[in-house]
Amino acid sequence: MELRHVDYSYGASQRQITDFTATVPESQILTIIGPNGAGKSTLLKLLMGTLPPEHGQVLVDNQPVAQLSKRQRATKIALVSQQHQVYDEMTVGEVVKTGRLPFHSLLATIPDEEIRPFLTQVHLEELIHRPLQSLSGGQQQRVWLAAALAQEPQYLFLDEPTTYLDIRYQQDLMSLIKELNRTQKITIVLILHDINQAFKISDWIWLIKQGRLVAADEPVKLLDAQLLSTTFGLKVEIVTVPDYGPYIVQLSD
Numbered sequence: 745m746e747l748r749h750v751d752y753s754y755g756a757s758q759r760q761i762t763d764f765t766a767t768v769p770e771s772q773i774l775t776i777i778g779p780n781g782a783g784k785s786t787l788l789k790l791l792m793g794t795l796p797p798e799h800g801q802v803l804v805d806n807q808p809v810a811q812l813s814k815r816q817r818a819t820k821i822a823l824v825s826q827q828h829q830v831y832d833e834m835t836v837g838e839v840v841k842t843g844r845l846p847f848h849s850l851l852a853t854i855p856d857e858e859i860r861p862f863l864t865q866v867h868l869e870e871l872i873h874r875p876l877q878s879l880s881g882g883q884q885q886r887v888w889l890a891a892a893l894a895q896e897p898q899y900l901f902l903d904e905p906t907t908y909l910d911i912r913y914q915q916d917l918m919s920l921i922k923e924l925n926r927t928q929k930i931t932i933v934l935i936l937h938d939i940n941q942a943f944k945i946s947d948w949i950w951l952i953k954q955g956r957l958v959a960a961d962e963p964v965k966l967l968d969a970q971l972l973s974t975t976f977g978l979k980v981e982i983v984t985v986p987d988y989g990p991y992i993v994q995l996s997d
């Protein structure tokens with residue numbers, strides 16, 4: 745999957761993505777980081793084909809993503825976002841079945857057996873008949889992850905999946921994402937606000953600012969206080985924490 749010289753603007757006044765060229769590394773974990781408004785979510789939408797590039801191309805398996813039908817896209821790319829449409833009364837099983845809709849026309853015709861493996865992958869198989877609303881935030885996020893996995897995607901996109909989760913659930917979700925990537929070789933594209941989390945989990949990072957790619961590299965190559973300070977517009981120091989490793993501290997003056 746790649747972007748070639750992509751430009752995008754929501755309105756006439758300002759360009760949100762400018763001449764963006766980059767390749768998503770296959771079977772790895774890529775995280776997009778940058779300050780608020782840098783264009784991270786817009787990039788995800790361009791990669792998913794939900795926004796058309798103004799100029800340039802977005803290619804999936806060497807084919808413009810725009811040429812894929814909605815159903816084809818749904819079996820290649822799945823998204824877990826930070827907020828979900830709330831379906832009253834829906835059970836965990838029914839939510840996961842929504843991920844099977846690219847393969848069926850009706851939720852009611854999908855047997856429980858078909859979705860059990862996806863719940864097993866997120867370690868929630870015993871909750872299949874529980875109402876979604878009765879679960880904790882962290883468990884609900886894992887249900888949405890199971891629904892995305894039920895699409896059997898080649899690419900799994902997660903837009904700030906740990907927002908609203910406490911630190912314990914954040915770590916659990918990050919470990920699960922890593923496990924899915926390692927065991928199933930799914931290409932993961934993440935947006936994370938916590939840069940230390942990004943540096944810890946990623947194989948590759950895109951650092952972006954004002955809609956432009958500042959750097960694309962392995963995390964260890966981007967551990968540069970000057971580069972991070974300039975990109976985020978605030979003072980950054982990198983310290984070494986025993987039993988953790990390098991830790992990026994953002995200082996507000």
Ligand SMILES: Nc1ncnc2c1ncn2[C@@H]1O[C@H](COP(=O)(O)OP(=O)(O)OP(=O)(O)O)[C@@H](O)[C@H]1O
Nearest residue numbers: 754755760778779780781782783784785786787935
């Ligand atoms: N639907 C929209 N209409 C107009 N402008 C938009 C729209 N969505 C985003 N923008 C603008 O595009 C720019 C990039 O937004 P985007 O949400 O992609 O950034 P982001 O890096 O994901 O930000 P954040 O970290 O705050 O979530 C911002 O200036 C934003 O105000």
